[in-house]
Amino acid sequence: MDALTTIKDELKPKLDSLIIYLNETNEVAASSFFTNILVILAGLTEEEQLLELFIELSTTAFQGFNFDEVSWALTDEVLMYAEQVAHTFTAGSENAH
Numbered sequence: 707m708d709a710l711t712t713i714k715d716e717l718k719p720k721l722d723s724l725i726i727y728l729n730e731t732n733e734v735a736a737s738s739f740f741t742n743i744l745v746i747l748a749g750l751t752e753e754e755q756l757l758e759l760f761i762e763l764s765t766t767a768f769q770g771f772n773f774d775e776v777s778w779a780l781t782d783e784v785l786m787y788a789e790q791v792a793h794t795f796t797a798g799s800e801n802a803h
Contacts, residue, residue: 710753713791717747720787724780736771740784756791763788 707715721744728737746759763785773781 710750710756713756714747714750717784717787717791718744720780720784721747724777724784727776727780731774731777733771733773733777736769736773736777739766739769739771740781743784753795756795760788760792 721740725737725740725744728740743759743762746762750756750759766781766785771777
């Protein structure tokens with residue numbers, strides 16, 4: 707299994723859980739935002755395209771969402787995973803000479 711498939715397989719359930727919760731709590735704008743993230747994720751075909759996904763995720767804090775504690779916890783899980791992946795790719799490219 708390649709890295710992109712692994713990332714998609716690990717990130718999709720986190721996004722799904724967040725979107726389901728946001729829909730249950732009528733957080734329409736946030737649900738739409740993260741559904742768009744999910745669409746971007748589903749459309750990725752190359753590792754280099756992860757940058758677009760991470761840039762979009764990095765705007766989460768500027769969206770003005772009024773999350774409850776559960777929404778924040780689920781969102782933090784998604785963001786922390788993305789950060790870990792980004793660090794892994796950065797570390798891998800720094801060591802390649």
